[in-house]
Amino acid sequence: QKEVEQDPGPLSVPEGAIVSLNCTYSNSAFQYFMWYRQYSRKGPELLMYTYSSGNKEDGRFTAQVDKSSKYISLFIRDSQPSDSATYLCAMIPSGSARQLTFGSGTQLTVLP
Amino acid sequence: GAGVSQSPSNKVTEKGKDVELRCDPISGHTALYWYRQRLGQGLEFLIYFQGNSAPDKSGLPSDRFSAERTGESVSTLTIQRTQQEDSAVYLCASAVADNQPQHFGDGTRLSIL
Numbered sequence: 644q645k646e647v648e649q650d651p652g653p654l655s656v657p658e659g660a661i662v663s664l665n666c667t668y669s670n671s672a673f674q675y676f677m678w679y680r681q682y683s684r685k686g687p688e689l690l691m692y693t694y695s696s697g698n699k700e701d702g703r704f705t706a707q708v709d710k711s712s713k714y715i716s717l718f719i720r721d722s723q724p725s726d727s728a729t730y731l732c733a734m735i736p737s738g739s740a741r742q743l744t745f746g747s748g749t750q751l752t753v754l755p
Numbered sequence: 756g757a758g759v760s761q762s763p764s765n766k767v768t769e770k771g772k773d774v775e776l777r778c779d780p781i782s783g784h785t786a787l788y789w790y791r792q793r794l795g796q797g798l799e800f801l802i803y804f805q806g807n808s809a810p811d812k813s814g815l816p817s818d819r820f821s822a823e824r825t826g827e828s829v830s831t832l833t834i835q836r837t838q839q840e841d842s843a844v845y846l847c848a849s850a851v852a853d854n855q856p857q858h859f860g861d862g863t864r865l866s867i868l
Contacts, residue, residue: 649797675854686759686846686859687798731797741853742788742800742814 646670649732649746658755662719666732666746669713673734673744676708678717681729681748690730691717722753757781759860761847767866770839776832776863780849787824788857789832791816792844801845804830805853837867 649666656662664678675694679687691706693699699706707716719726729750733743760779768774780787789801800814804824815821819837824830834841844864848857 647797677856679859684861684864686848686861689856689858692856733798735854741786741805742803742811743790743798743848743857744800745797747797 644669646744647732647734647746650749651747653750653752655752655754656722658722658724658753660722662722662751664717664730664749666715667713668734670736671713672736672738674737675735676715677733677743678706679731679733681731687731724753724755727752759847759849759858761860761863763863764861765864767868768837769868771836773833773835774837774865776845778830778847778860781858784849784851785827786850786853787830788848789822790846790848792846798846839867841865842867
């Protein structure tokens with residue numbers, strides 16, 4: 644079993660829809676949570692960073708963390724064609740290990 | 756520059772050759788990471804540098820892989836005697852500190868013929 648599970652999609656939605664992307668994890672040591680967006684042939688771009696349970700909002704993006712359920716989500720409101728990309732969740736544990744553990748990514752297409 | 760810079764952006768080489776990949780982190784970032792991304796897959800950790808501490812090499816897949824970093828600046832990832840399974844995108848990331856968000860370059864696309 645992978646430490647971080649993410650539905651690979653692909654996910655296709657109409658422009659303006661609300662998108663929900665999710666990851667589950669098994670390691671309770673994970674304390675820092677990130678969402679990255681990756682366009683084709685580009686490096687991952689940081690969207691959201693949080694280290695506590697609850698919601699964090701930034702423009703059209705909301706990150707949600709539920710540590711008790713080991714479940715994180717990213718919501719995109721009023722989705723745009725420019726949001727079409729692969730979305731990667733990533734986590735860092737407490738303690739000495741500092742590398743990110745990534746989900747496999749969800750490919751999103753927003754249709755105009 | 757403002758972001759993480761990697762070179763070359765693309766590298767095609769023959770099986771058995773050595774390759775060297777370069778990463779210029781964001782100025783002032785003490786933490787530097789290398790990851791590998793195989794086609795259609797998530798990122799796989801390779802190695803981590805933090806300041807002058809000994810690097811965390813726990814993700815290197817074999818002794819053909821090595822990396823160096825000079826102080827808090829440039830890093831090079833070297834793959835010796837390349838194999839076809841080494842074909843992937845090699846991504847570098849840097850961070851202000853080791854529990855802070857990591858910022859990625861656009862990677863080096865390595866193809867082994």
